[in-house]
Amino acid sequence: MINLPVDYIGVVFAKSRRRIEPERAADLREVLMDWKAGKRPGLAGVFVNPALEELEHIMNVAPLDVIQLHGQETPEFCRQVKQRWAAEVFKVFSFPKDGSGDDENDSAVRALTPYEGTVDAVLLDTHDPMYGGGSGKTFAWERIPAYADWCKENGVKWFVAGGLQPDNVEDLIRTYQPDGVDVSSGVETGGVKDIAKITAFVERVKQA
Incomplete structure (x- = not known):
C-alpha cells in the first residue's frame, strides 16, 4: 500500500477471517x-x-485515528468513545442486500438523527447476518x-462500502458523489x- 494515494487503511478487530x-x-x-509520500493515511480499526x-x-x-463501529452501538456509546479518545468515530449503517424499502427519507432521519453530534462519518454497508458487516x-x-x-x-462525512470493486466503483462515485468509499473483499x-x-x-x- 505504501505510496498509493489513499486516505485510510483499516485493520480488523471484529470477529472475521481478517x-x-x-x-x-x-x-x-x-x-x-x-509513510514517506505526502500525508500518511489514517489508521482505522474495525x-x-x-x-x-x-x-x-x-x-x-495501537493508537487508532479512526474507530469504525459496525454493530448496534448506541448514540451514547459513540459519544463516550468520541469524548474518551482523540479519534474520529465512523458509524456503520447496514442494509439488506436485497430490497429497497419504502419511506426511505423517513427511515434515514429516524436512523441517523439520534447520532447527530456523536459521529464524524456515516458508512453505508451491506448487512452480514454473521459478522454485521463485510459481506x-x-x-x-x-x-x-x-x-x-x-x-x-448535518455536516457529517458519508462513505459507501459493500461489494465495491474496480469494475463498479466509478459508477457509484459518478452517480452519488460520496465523500469516500471503503473496500476489502473487492480487492482480494x-x-x-x-x-x-x-x-x-x-x-x-x-x-x-
Missing part, C-alpha cells in the same frame, strides 16, 4: 508512521459492538440519497489482498 491481534496492528502502525475496555486496551497498544455484496444503491442528504445537512484474490486489484481500485476512484 481479524488481527492488537500487537500485530501495532507492528503495522509502525510501518504506517514511516469493531462490532466492542466494550469500552476492549477499546481501551487496543488504543493503548462483500452490494445493497440497493437507490437507498443512498436519503442518507447522503441527511449527512450533508483467494481471500488475500491483491496489490494489483488495490492499485486498479484506487486508479478508478481517482479517475471518477
Whole structure:
C-alpha cells in the first residue's frame, strides 16, 4: 500500500477471517508512521459492538485515528468513545442486500438523527447476518440519497462500502458523489489482498 494515494487503511478487530491481534496492528502502525509520500493515511480499526475496555486496551497498544463501529452501538456509546479518545468515530449503517424499502427519507432521519453530534462519518454497508458487516455484496444503491442528504445537512462525512470493486466503483462515485468509499473483499484474490486489484481500485476512484 505504501505510496498509493489513499486516505485510510483499516485493520480488523471484529470477529472475521481478517481479524488481527492488537500487537500485530501495532507492528503495522509502525510501518504506517514511516509513510514517506505526502500525508500518511489514517489508521482505522474495525469493531462490532466492542466494550469500552476492549477499546481501551487496543488504543493503548495501537493508537487508532479512526474507530469504525459496525454493530448496534448506541448514540451514547459513540459519544463516550468520541469524548474518551482523540479519534474520529465512523458509524456503520447496514442494509439488506436485497430490497429497497419504502419511506426511505423517513427511515434515514429516524436512523441517523439520534447520532447527530456523536459521529464524524456515516458508512453505508451491506448487512452480514454473521459478522454485521463485510459481506462483500452490494445493497440497493437507490437507498443512498436519503442518507447522503441527511449527512450533508448535518455536516457529517458519508462513505459507501459493500461489494465495491474496480469494475463498479466509478459508477457509484459518478452517480452519488460520496465523500469516500471503503473496500476489502473487492480487492482480494483467494481471500488475500491483491496489490494489483488495490492499485486498479484506487486508479478508478481517482479517475471518477
